Amino acid sequence: MSQAEGYHEHYSDAEIRAVLNGVRSIAIVGASPNPSRPSYFVTKYLKAKGYEVLPVNPGHAGKEIAGAKVYGSLAEIGRPVDMVDIFRNSDAAFGITEEAIAIGAKVVWMQLGVRNDAAARLAEEAGLTVIMNRCPKIEYGRLSGEIGWTGVNSKVLSSKRPSMRGGTIQQRMLKED
Amino acid sequence: MSDEKAPGFDTLAIHAGARPDPATGARVTPIYQTTSYVFDDTEHAASLFNLETFGNIYSRMMNPTNAVLEERVAALEGGTAALATASGHGAQTLIFHTLLEPGDEFIAGRQLYGGSVNQFAYSFAKCGWSVKWADVTDPETFRAALSDKTKAIFIESIANPGGVVSDIEAIAEIAHEAGVPLIVDNTLATPYLIKPKEYGADIIVHSLTKFLGGHGNSIGGALVDCGTFDWQGSGGRYPTMTEACESYHGIKMAETFGDFAFAIAARVLALRDLGPALAPFNAFLILTGIETLPLRMQRHCDNALSVAKHLAAHDKVAWVNYAGLPGSASHALAERYCPKGAGAVFTFGVKGGYEAGVKLVEGLELFSHLANIGDTRSLVIHPASTTHRQLSDEAREVAGAGPDVVRLSVGLEDKADLMADLDQALARV
Incomplete structure (x- = not known):
């Protein structure tokens, strides 16, 4: 798998924030x-944040994980989802990205340690946003x-008051700066 | 602001970790003087206890005031995360408890602060952790001390009190060739003078009591995870980091927490079980101190250099050992690692030996005679008659605490007043 220098090695906080604020499913x-x-x-964390x-x-289709129904494949969901988060190895990410494009996803997100530049190019050509080698839980927690x-060093400096998630005591939410 | 344009050190010293309080809008970090925190519901509580989500449970493990201090110290050192503790010794205990198993060894520089020597040689031996000593002025002695039981190398960036500057990069290479992390005590330098991560440190430890807090009012410590050590690639040599944790339903720390896993493991296992938690009031005072660290540290160094030069020219002074002086054995390393200054702690010898040392300390009027360093006030101690008096003459020499040795921690007073105080006390020797 070829990795072009500088390609998807850095994402601005604004890009990540826009992705996490822009998706619901x-x-x-x-x-x-x-x-x-x-x-x-x-x-479990993303569910608690309201997503x-x-x-x-496929090994657990029909069961529940953290109270959410498990599907055997992306196609089996039967309706578009906003984002596909890939918790598989980098090689498997290509086929999953093809399926994500097919079901009309707007974002393909590959987890920490997962990177597939060919899949990223394919998704970007189809108009999707791509994030690789990041964890949405860590990014949500950081921002x-x-x-x-x-x-943990969030690397975020701000003189703005953080927003709390409604009805909770210990949960913050993302807000556009 | 975010990582698009990395903020400067002075900005981080004031802002890192400290957003306005979400509940009240308070701009200065509040002192959260509480033992415990209300959960949203039982499901939220379960998620916190299982480490599934971020949040506060109990102040032995986390506290929102301490958390701001932790993120501040992590940011100043360029680390991924930090953990605040009741003292620097507490931080060292948590580091070794996370890294070592009974029967394991680690290598430490023999020039260390005497308190660390005692902790490593005697208290740690009771846990089955064995220290081997090497010489920081000769990095190859660390290689010679390696064995298949070695799990870490520990050095100080600038040694207390001898003022030896370590060749961090050379010792880091030896550690990494051996597949073990390098731990650097950065207390005397602070990240204002030296950032050990840039030279290969994997874990950094601080006594926050000293220059970071800086005002002599609070004991505290911290460990910093640089996020650089590959625990999962270490062949299972650090079981706390890679094996399933029985007390957390089988979570594997390195797999779950990635490049800040060491700081998390030290918190949720070692701090949880050993208990040296920092009081939030101390965290507040230390945070306030850190806001002025860059200004204070530069003045500390400038004053120390002036005082050291003055003493070196004094006819009642036999020698001055300060890495900032061109004659010092550590001068070349100081120019490379800490060009802004060689810190504010150094030793000198008074002509006339033990009696002269005692007389000098007793004759000083501005310098305070006490066992601390890194205060706004200038401090002095005569190790042979105080901290090292139980040792034999020979042992005192090895420890750099011979009969004529006087240690100074130069404060922020007018340097002319400090030199005048030393002059009048030397005149009475």
Whole structure:
């Protein structure tokens, strides 16, 4: 897999914020029902932030992960989703990206450690936004400031008051700066 | 602002981690003087206990005031995350508890701060962690001390009190060739003078009590995860980082928390179970101190250089050991690693030995005789009659605490007043 220098190596906070503020439904391909797996954490976290999460895992189709129904494939969802989050290896990302384009997704997001430049080019040519080698949970936590509660360097400086998620005590939300 | 245009050090010292308080709009970080935090509901509580989401449970593990301090220190060091602790010693305990198993070894520079020497040689031995000593002035001695049980190398960027500047890059190379992380105590330099991550440090430790807090009012410590060490590629040599955690339903720290996994593991396992949590009031005072770190540290260094030059020219002074002086054995390393200044702690020898040292300390009127460094006030101690008095003459020499040795921590007063105070006390020696 070729990786062009500078291609998708950096995303501005504004780009990431626009993606996370612009989507409501997120299919998570490779979501695990095992509560000790990172994909389970991400599924549960995004659901708690108000996204409609649609786990995709053929081995667990019909069951539930974090209270969300599991689909056997993206096509099986039967309606467009805003974003497809890929929790599979970099090679598998190409085929999943083709399916994401086919079901009308607006964003293809590949998890930390997942990168497939050919898939990214294909998606971009079809008009999709692509994020690679990032975690939406970490990015949401970083941009909202929640991640700083555990001493993590968010790299965000702001003199603006953070916004709290309505009806909660300990949850922040993303807001356009 | 975000990482599009990386903010400067002085900006980070004031802003990193500190957004206005969401509940009240308070601009200065409030002191969250609370033991515990209300959950949204039982599901939220379960998610927090399972580490599935970010949030506060109990102040032994996390506190919103401390969190601002942690993000501030992480940002100043260029790390991915930090963890604040009750003291620098507390931070060291958490680091080694996370890295080592009984029977493991680590290598440390023998020029370390005496408190670290005691902790490593005696208290850690009770946990089955064995320290091997090397010489920071000769990086190859670290290679010679490696064994298949070595799990880490520990050095100070600038050693206390000897003022030895470490060749961090050379020692980092030896650590990484051996597949172990380099831990750097950056207390005397602070990230204003030296950023150890730039030279290969994987973990940084601080006594926040010293120059970061800077006002002699609070004990505190911190560890910084540089996010550079590949735990998952270490062949299972760090089981706390890679094996399923029984107390968290089988979570694997490195797999789940990526490049800030070390700081998370130190928090949710070592801090949770060993307990050296920082009081939020101390975190508040240290945060306020850090806001002026760049200004204070430069003045500390400028004053120290002036005082060191003055002493070096004094006829009652036998020698001055300050890396900022051209004659010092560490001068070349100081010019390379800390061109803005060699810190504010150094030693000198008074002609006349033990009695002269005692007389000098007793004759000073502005310098305070006490066992700390890194205060706005200038401080002095005569190790042979105080901190090192229990040792034999020979052991004192090895520790750099011979009979004539006086240690100064130069403060922020007018340098003319500091030199006048030393002159009048030396005149009575």
